[in-house]
Amino acid sequence: MRALLISDSLNLPKLLSPVSELKPSYVEAITNADSPVSVDRLLILKGDITNDCWVDVASERAKGFDLIALPASRDMREVAARIAARLGLPYVSGVTQVSIDDDIKASRLCFGGRGLELISVKLPSVLSFDLSAFEPSTGSPRSKEELGPRCDRRMRVLERRGKVAEVDLSKAETIVSVGRGLKRKEDLEIIRKLASLLGAEIACTRPISADLKWLPEERHVGMTGVRVRPRLYLALGISGQIQHVVGFRDAETVVSVNVDPEAPIGEVSDYFVIADLYEFVPKLIEALERK
Amino acid sequence: MEVVVCVKLAYDETQIPVEGDILLLERAPVKVSDIDRNAIEEAVRIKEKLGGTVTAITVVTGPYDETVLNEAIAMGVDRAVIVEGLREHNPLKTARAVAETLRRKGIKYDLILCGEGSSDQYSCAFAPALAEYLSIPVLTFVGKLEVDGNCVRAERFLETGYERVESDLPAIVSVTSEINEPRIPSVLQVMKAGRKEKVQVRSEELDLTAPELKVSEIRAYVRERLRKKLDGGMETALKEILEILREKGVIS
Ligand SMILES: Cc1cc2nc3c(=O)[nH]c(=O)nc-3n(C[C@H](O)[C@H](O)[C@H](O)COP(=O)(O)OP(=O)(O)OC[C@H]3O[C@@H](n4cnc5c(N)ncnc54)[C@H](O)[C@@H]3O)c2cc1C
Ligand SMILES: Nc1ncnc2c1ncn2[C@@H]1O[C@H](COP(=O)(O)O)[C@@H](O)[C@H]1O
Numbered sequence: 167m168r169a170l171l172i173s174d175s176l177n178l179p180k181l182l183s184p185v186s187e188l189k190p191s192y193v194e195a196i197t198n199a200d201s202p203v204s205v206d207r208l209l210i211l212k213g214d215i216t217n218d219c220w221v222d223v224a225s226e227r228a229k230g231f232d233l234i235a236l237p238a239s240r241d242m243r244e245v246a247a248r249i250a251a252r253l254g255l256p257y258v259s260g261v262t263q264v265s266i267d268d269d270i271k272a273s274r275l276c277f278g279g280r281g282l283e284l285i286s287v288k289l290p291s292v293l294s295f296d297l298s299a300f301e302p303s304t305g306s307p308r309s310k311e312e313l314g315p316r317c318d319r320r321m322r323v324l325e326r327r328g329k330v331a332e333v334d335l336s337k338a339e340t341i342v343s344v345g346r347g348l349k350r351k352e353d354l355e356i357i358r359k360l361a362s363l364l365g366a367e368i369a370c371t372r373p374i375s376a377d378l379k380w381l382p383e384e385r386h387v388g389m390t391g392v393r394v395r396p397r398l399y400l401a402l403g404i405s406g407q408i409q410h411v412v413g414f415r416d417a418e419t420v421v422s423v424n425v426d427p428e429a430p431i432g433e434v435s436d437y438f439v440i441a442d443l444y445e446f447v448p449k450l451i452e453a454l455e456r457k
Numbered sequence: 458m459e460v461v462v463c464v465k466l467a468y469d470e471t472q473i474p475v476e477g478d479i480l481l482l483e484r485a486p487v488k489v490s491d492i493d494r495n496a497i498e499e500a501v502r503i504k505e506k507l508g509g510t511v512t513a514i515t516v517v518t519g520p521y522d523e524t525v526l527n528e529a530i531a532m533g534v535d536r537a538v539i540v541e542g543l544r545e546h547n548p549l550k551t552a553r554a555v556a557e558t559l560r561r562k563g564i565k566y567d568l569i570l571c572g573e574g575s576s577d578q579y580s581c582a583f584a585p586a587l588a589e590y591l592s593i594p595v596l597t598f599v600g601k602l603e604v605d606g607n608c609v610r611a612e613r614f615l616e617t618g619y620e621r622v623e624s625d626l627p628a629i630v631s632v633t634s635e636i637n638e639p640r641i642p643s644v645l646q647v648m649k650a651g652r653k654e655k656v657q658v659r660s661e662e663l664d665l666t667a668p669e670l671k672v673s674e675i676r677a678y679v680r681e682r683l684r685k686k687l688d689g690g691m692e693t694a695l696k697e698i699l700e701i702l703r704e705k706g707v708i709s
Contacts, residue, residue: 283672
């Protein structure tokens with residue numbers, strides 16, 4: 167089996183992990199900067215690479231490969247679907263687990279994370295991988311080449327405002343997570359204080375990062391955010407919608423605090439405290455400081 | 458401005474009964490896929506500003522309920538196209554069906570809007586695939602959109618930051634839930650929506666060559682929890698929580 171990986175350089179080492187498990191005979195990777203991965207061939211695209219470029223280069227190169235693998239990041243989900251449509255190959259997105267016999271068998275989440283579906287496709291095919299459960303696999307490429315592709319640009323990029331990720335929550339042992347039960351951005355201060363007393367990382371629901379922008383995107387837990395697996399997940403003022411819940415499914419213990427005794431978070435918690443977080447958190451801080 | 462908006466009807470994932478590891482889909486209500494409501498809202502706002510019409514297209518790949526479709530139409534859609542006969546989850550095939558319907562029915566479009574991902578599948582594959590089949594530009598994960606003459610300018614919301622982009626029309630744009638607050642139509646508007654033009658298309662009329670996927674199994678992905686309610690007052694709850702923190706080695 168010959169595999170072609172298409173990925174930004176940051177995600178590439180993680181993407182190699184699930185692909186290696188399929189024991190490919192030859193692995194080539196197309197990326198945008200040098201990356202410590204043990205592939206047979208690393209192709210580094212130079213210059214300003216837009217999604218149109220990724221699609222053009224990868225579709226050109228894909229002939230003769232059995233598996234085309236990408237990370238399930240927002241950009242690469244677009245690229246993956248376009249390559250598949252252009253080349254007439256089957257495409258499975260957001261793959262969490264994969265195995266191979268004659269066909270590829272891939273698992274992915276569905277129904278907001280309430281379900282897990284198993285899909286089989288014939289090779290050659292395109293898969294995008296949900297990388298949150300994989301460890302990077304590092305090494306060094308057997309050969310390297312730089313390319314300066316000329317691409318047809320249907321979409322023009324006017325400006326990029328990048329942000330550097332602060333944390334990788336997938337490694338955190340203790341997490342204090344907040345939802346819209348938090349009323350004002352300033353109130354994050356008490357949450358920070360609690361987190362520091364517990365040696366915990368702070369996480370949130372999607373509205374807190376995406377709509378309100380109180381915390382950076384990489385702290386949002388869930389289907390479209392990070393999947394975490396701490397020993398303890400403390401959910402404060404979170405309703406427990408499935409898209410969020412799937413993000414902490416693998417937590418060892420879940421404690422939640424919500425004013426509403428009917429909140430669905432109660433059904434997915436080990437311990438459910440029915441209380442106002444504005445009363446509970448200061449009391450907990452006080453108790454922790456007293457010790 | 459001729460705007461086409463792609464709308465999926467799906468089982469409401471928040472209300473699917475679960476038995477063991479089985480999802481009882483037949484017992485779940487049907488809804489408009491969440492982010493498609495943002496796409497409809499954006500389409501209607503563009504029409505309100507620039508004039509033109511909004512056509513909604515839905516490909517029936519799962520459940521279908523006319524009253525639910527009417528809720529979507531009531532937001533301000535002028536006519537709906539319903540493609541029937543395709544009973545599988547394969548976003549590439551769905552995109553092919555829409556591309557074929559636009560072509561065969563001579564439906565004009567300057568802008569095609571859809572959601573970033575559907576609430577049941579979240580493949581985020583439909584818009585990019587449709588763009589390939591129609592050979593027009595695609596702007597995905599758009600959280601801000603502006604139509605300016607023959608051009609769209611947008612802000613893409615990515616994990617690593619924001620990207621301001623533009624492209625010529627016609628184009629396809631997939632929107633994120635942050636783009637707007639969808640309006641809620643009144644009961645009267647929903648009733649009136651039933652009388653809007655509806656065009657039915659059978660999938661057999663269309664050439665649907667697309668690669669095949671086989672879904673061999675769907676099961677519930679839930680994890681059992683203790684579900685212990687601590688409602689015996691603040692002091693007792695605090696004591697218990699401190700005990701759990703100690704047990705878990707979070708505090709000593
Ligand atoms: C395609 C799609 C993908 C999505 N992906 C994600 C994702 O990855 N992650 C994610 O988080 N969401 C995601 N969402 C959004 C998700 O559906 C919910 O809307 C979101 O998780 C709700 O966030 P919340 O719990 O903070 O807010 P709300 O649902 O508004 O809940 C707030 C809770 O706080 C409680 N509360 C209020 N005041 C207090 C108080 N003083 N003390 C204690 N409790 C209080 C309330 O009772 C309520 O239960 C997605 C949605 C869609 C459609
Ligand atoms: N069956 C369908 N009918 C109409 N539009 C669809 C259909 N499936 C997907 N879409 C559109 O494509 C978006 C992304 O869907 P998906 O690729 O399944 O995540 C949805 O938000 C819809 O706007």
